Every structure is written in structure tokens, then in C-alpha cells.
Amino acid sequence: MTSFISTPVRRIGRLLCLSSILMAPAAWADSYTDFQQASARLEAMMAKATPQSGLPRQGDPAVAALLAQITDARGLFQAPVAALQDVNQSVAVCEKAMRLGKTYYAFGMEWPLPLSGAQLQQARKEQVTQNLANYGDEMSTFFAFSMHCHAHLIGLMEQEFAAQPAEAVSGPERLRARAFSKNTAVVFTGVVQFAQVPFWSVAQKKRMLEAAAQHATANVGLMPPPLRERLLASMAEADKDLDPSLAPPLATIRQALSATACAGLCQFY
Structure with a gap:
């Protein structure tokens, strides 16, 4: 796998190390419960996927309903339920x-293949x-939702x-x-950076970049100025x-990255 695809996803994967303590959810009858139940159902459907069937797709109305519940950022974070006041x-x-x-990204990557070396990499x-x-x-959809989710986390930590x-x-x-x-x-x-990979459609890029732009100021506020400069430079070909x-969300992200002040959580980076 080439680095221009794999590096951003490896970075995203590092989120899984963000916390080793996951508290058991209580049964609140609200959007948090909807998230828990819908994500569990989607995971169960994914576990049954085969090379022939593929993973659950949004084109299936039942799957679309699950994804809508899982990624209901407005319901989860604009008026957060009690459970989500906890970091x-x-x-x-x-x-x-x-x-x-x-x-979805890694589907099929662990299936054994009778190949090795450059052929396997290809x-x-x-x-x-x-x-x-x-x-x-x-x-x-999930990566855009992560921007809303992390903005909520940033607020709690601040x-x-x-x-x-x-x-x-x-x-x-x-x-x-x-x-x-x-x-x-x-x-x-x-x-x-992943949104700049050429394989995305315009609509998919827009979904991710608009979510990132909406919370650009909050995210940039965590970064020391040199890190902001490096990310800004990496967008040169965007x-x-x-x-x-795509011009408006990119402009918003660039404007946020041009800030030089470092206060709040930034000073602990």
C-alpha cells in the first residue's frame, strides 16, 4: 500500500490509543442509547460480511437508518445527554x-493471498x-462524524x-x-489530508472537509504553531x-491554521 493512502489512515488509527478506560454505558433512553444500539447492530452485520456479500451499504434503507442514528452529531453533541458529559x-x-x-477502509486486507513481495503490496x-x-x-460519513465528536471532546477538556x-x-x-x-x-x-486522496468523490471530500472546517478553530487551538505550519504546507496541492x-471549507481550514497564538490546551502539547 502506498504511503499517500496509508499514512493518513495510520494516523487516524492512532485514535484507538486515546483512552484505555471505557466506562460501561448506562441505559439512557436518548440519542446516546440510539448510538450504542445502532453501532452494535452495524458491527454485528459487519461481522457476517463475506467477499461475496461485502460490507453493509448505505444504499440499503435499513443500513442507512443505522448510520443516521450512529452519526447523529446534532442529537449527541449539540444538546449532549448526561452520559456524554463524561470524557x-x-x-x-x-x-x-x-x-x-x-x-470499511480495511475490508479484505487480512484475507490470505497466494502472493508475496511487490505483488502482495500491489x-x-x-x-x-x-x-x-x-x-x-x-x-x-464516519470520518466527518469524528470531527463533530472530537469537537465535543475538546470542549469537555477545555x-x-x-x-x-x-x-x-x-x-x-x-x-x-x-x-x-x-x-x-x-x-x-x-x-x-485523507480528504485530499484523489479516489474520493467531490461529495465525499466535501462531507469531510466541511466537518473539519466547522471545527477547525477548536482543533487548531490544540496544536503548537510549528505543527500548524506543517499541516498548512501539506495542503499546498489541495x-x-x-x-x-471545496474552496470555502479549505479556505476556512487554512485561515484557522494561520493563527499563531498558543493558549489553553495548546500549551501542554
Whole structure:
């Protein structure tokens, strides 16, 4: 698999290390419960996938309904339920959504093939390309949702650390804030860069970039200026053969990345 595809996804995959403590969900009758139940049903459907059947697709009305429940960012985060006032449970939501998106990306990658060396690498690259063609709508939906989910997490963490002066934050808490900032920046960078991979459709790129742009200021606020500069430089070719509909979110992301102030969680990075 070539690095221009695999590197952003490896970065996204690192989100799974964001927290090792996942608290068991309680049975709230709300959008959080809908998320838990719908994601469990989708995971069960995915577990039954075969090379012939493929993974669940949005074209199936039942699957579309599940994805709508899982990625209901408005219901989950604009008026967050009690469960999602907890950082660990919110992290669990973000992690589960990213795992679902990554399952679409990696479908078929572990099937044994009678190949080795360059031939095996080429076959895996072709599998990724096929997955992007087959499941781009599903992947981009989950990766866009991750931007909303992480914005909610950023808000919770900022609230927590704003309650005391930076110099009063203990060493372990500084390390926790640094780990959170680094991993969240990895996810944001991964989505922005992954959206530039040429295999996405315009609609799929727009879905991811608009979500990233909506929360660009919050995500950039976690990054030290040198990291912002590197991400901005990596977007130099993003305008090549640009569809006009992608210009506004790219401009918003670039404007956020041009900020030079480092306050709040940024200072712990």
C-alpha cells in the first residue's frame, strides 16, 4: 500500500490509543442509547460480511437508518445527554465511530493471498482503492462524524483545564492533556489530508472537509504553531483541479491554521 493512502489512515488509527478506560454505558433512553444500539447492530452485520456479500451499504434503507442514528452529531453533541458529559464515555463514542470507518477502509486486507513481495503490496493497494470506490460514502460519513465528536471532546477538556491556572496543573495532568492534544491533532490532520486522496468523490471530500472546517478553530487551538505550519504546507496541492464547492471549507481550514497564538490546551502539547 502506498504511503499517500496509508499514512493518513495510520494516523487516524492512532485514535484507538486515546483512552484505555471505557466506562460501561448506562441505559439512557436518548440519542446516546440510539448510538450504542445502532453501532452494535452495524458491527454485528459487519461481522457476517463475506467477499461475496461485502460490507453493509448505505444504499440499503435499513443500513442507512443505522448510520443516521450512529452519526447523529446534532442529537449527541449539540444538546449532549448526561452520559456524554463524561470524557471517557465520549472518547468511547469517538473510538467506536472511527473503528467502524476503519473497518470499511480495511475490508479484505487480512484475507490470505497466494502472493508475496511487490505483488502482495500491489494487491493490497488495489484492495484499498476498491474499498474507497465501494465504501467511500460510508467512510466519509464516519470520518466527518469524528470531527463533530472530537469537537465535543475538546470542549469537555477545555472546561476541565480552564478551571485552574496552567501553572497549577500537575505533571500527570499535563501529560494527559498533552496525549489528548496530540492524538486529537492526529485525527484532524488525518481527515484533512485523507480528504485530499484523489479516489474520493467531490461529495465525499466535501462531507469531510466541511466537518473539519466547522471545527477547525477548536482543533487548531490544540496544536503548537510549528505543527500548524506543517499541516498548512501539506495542503499546498489541495487546490489542484479544485472543485469550486471545496474552496470555502479549505479556505476556512487554512485561515484557522494561520493563527499563531498558543493558549489553553495548546500549551501542554
